[in-house]
Amino acid sequence: MNIKNVRIYTMDNSDTIIENGYVTIEGNIITAVGEGSPANETKDDIDGRGMTLYPGFIDAHTHMGLTSAGVGIEGEDLNEEFDPCTPQLDILDGINPLDYSFELARQAGITTVIVSPGSTNPIAGAIVAVKTDGRRIDSMGRGRIGMKMALGENPKLTYMDHEQSPVTRMAVASIIKDNLNKAQRYMRDKEQAESESDMPDYDSAMEALIPLLKREIKAHFHCHRADDIFTAVRIANMFDLDYILIHCTDGHLIAEELAGEKASCVVGPVICDRCKPEMANLTPKNAAVLKENGLEVAVCTDHSEVPIEYLPISVGICIKNGLSFYDGVKAVTSSAAKIVGIDDITGSLEPRKLADMVLFEGSPFEVMSSPALVMVDGKVVRREGV
Structure with missing residues (x-):
């Protein structure tokens, strides 16, 4: 499955922020992170609608x-x-x-x-x-x-x-x-x-x-x-x-x-x-x-x-x-x-890391913010509005 149409704070060693991209997950592992749209879209894909994706x-x-x-x-x-x-x-x-x-x-x-x-x-x-x-x-x-x-x-x-x-x-x-x-x-x-x-x-x-x-x-x-x-x-x-x-x-x-x-x-x-x-x-x-x-x-x-x-x-x-x-x-x-x-194993969004991630519409650090999506080891444990 993919999480697509998202701004991505990869938090990898290059400090990359992808303005419009996707993350591909197989089982509990991230297999791809990139700009644009994923090569293989599936019926289980989650459209992030321009929200921001962070590591869990x-x-x-x-x-x-x-x-x-x-x-x-x-x-x-x-x-x-x-x-x-x-x-x-x-x-x-x-x-x-x-x-x-x-x-x-x-x-x-x-x-x-x-x-x-x-x-x-x-x-x-x-x-x-x-x-x-x-x-x-x-x-x-x-x-x-x-x-x-x-x-x-x-x-x-x-x-x-x-x-x-x-x-x-x-x-x-x-x-x-x-x-x-x-x-x-x-x-x-x-x-x-x-x-x-x-x-x-x-x-x-x-x-x-x-x-x-x-x-x-x-x-x-x-x-x-x-x-x-x-x-x-x-x-x-x-x-x-x-x-x-x-x-x-x-x-x-x-x-x-x-x-x-x-x-x-x-x-x-x-x-x-x-x-x-x-x-x-x-x-x-x-x-x-x-x-x-x-x-x-x-x-x-x-x-x-x-x-x-x-x-x-x-x-x-x-x-x-x-x-x-x-x-x-x-x-x-x-x-x-x-x-x-x-x-x-965790802390960044890059291939071979565990699929731990969180999706926010606004700043995650404001008191009124709640995550739209939370994934732990590739399992969606919270989903609201996506």
């Missing part, structure tokens, strides 16, 4: 399906706060894909969400990328893409209440470094073992950290305050980790230094107040300042801190405060995909 939107940091609105403690599965180091936790065991938030995401044009554990633990567990359409979480994602780590107030206050370490920033960082050192030694012992009897005793926590040390997955550092951001960078450099700065609230104050590190930042939530001391410098100009300094930037909701359906409005606020429209699109498409490491 990506929220680069959420807790989707780990918390259910209005349910209370029974629906809270994002924080295992009785051990500060839990890398072995498999987040797929906690996500409920039938939670209503997934439907709200689809209706807003969000086709992929990055789902992370909460931030009470210095090392909290696996992070996955999942599509927003489906009933079985095993078939909605692509496995582990990251490891959640948290700095600053959240782990401090959590374990202060439990009357155990960590209760200082020093201790939070120390737990992360100690366990990464242990994982390095565990990995080395496994590699040097000459027989089964020489192998170290199986340790699920250390096993879970090996892909991080091998740079097969990324470290997602929860960090708001400038000193916590630099602690994240310090730890990442110490262990040669591929890393992302999540929230990066003070990033606008230290943008030049972060540019020197070539850091990647996921900014948000944007629609919120300064609800705790480490967010005192929160500003909607953050994304624009970071981008102006050459950093790769994505925008997130941190759902359920901000409901998932407000991702496009969050981008609109960033655009109002200095981010260009095109960079706003990138912040929830190609840049978001690149930052989290899924740009080989």
